Amino acid sequence: MGAQTESEQSYTERTATAVRDLSDWFDTKYARPGLGLVQQAWATRPGLTTFLVLFGALSIVPILMFLLFAVVVSATFIVVGLGTAVVAAVAVIAFTGSFLICLLLFLVFVAAGLTAIAISSLFAFQLFGSVDLNGLREGGTQMLDDTQKQGRV
Numbered sequence: 001m002g003a004q005t006e007s008e009q010s011y012t013e014r015t016a017t018a019v020r021d022l023s024d025w026f027d028t029k030y031a032r033p034g035l036g037l038v039q040q041a042w043a044t045r046p047g048l049t050t051f052l053v054l055f056g057a058l059s060i061v062p063i064l065m066f067l068l069f070a071v072v073v074s075a076t077f078i079v080v081g082l083g084t085a086v087v088a089a090v091a092v093i094a095f096t097g098s099f100l101i102c103l104l105l106f107l108v109f110v111a112a113g114l115t116a117i118a119i120s121s122l123f124a125f126q127l128f129g130s131v132d133l134n135g136l137r138e139g140g141t142q143m144l145d146d147t148q149k150q151g152r153v
Helices: 006-044 046-134 136-150
Strands: none
Touching: 006 046, 046 136
């Protein structure tokens, strides 16, 4: 990746400093005094202290399991929702695309038919005009000669 800009570095340093300060505050305010109280209680009543520490540690397990379950259920709903949205979008695009391709093919055939009709009509009107002016034999021959000169056949 590229080098960080000065603002990104200062943001990263500020964030790291904030996390470090919060960790130090928790350590000095709660963790060290709590550990000291547990050590004092262990010195006077080891059995009761062991029971209370294990009870407290095991009491956290259902809370953590609930949080884990909530995160898994939420993630499942999000993944299923996004997957459904993607599948629906692909289905709509595929349906619309196939409809448009069919419409395009239909219009190509219509255009080809209309072009063939227009060219045939042009030749027919030229032939009928030539036959009308010069007679049947002379008009047909003249039309054939004109067509060959223009390179249509």
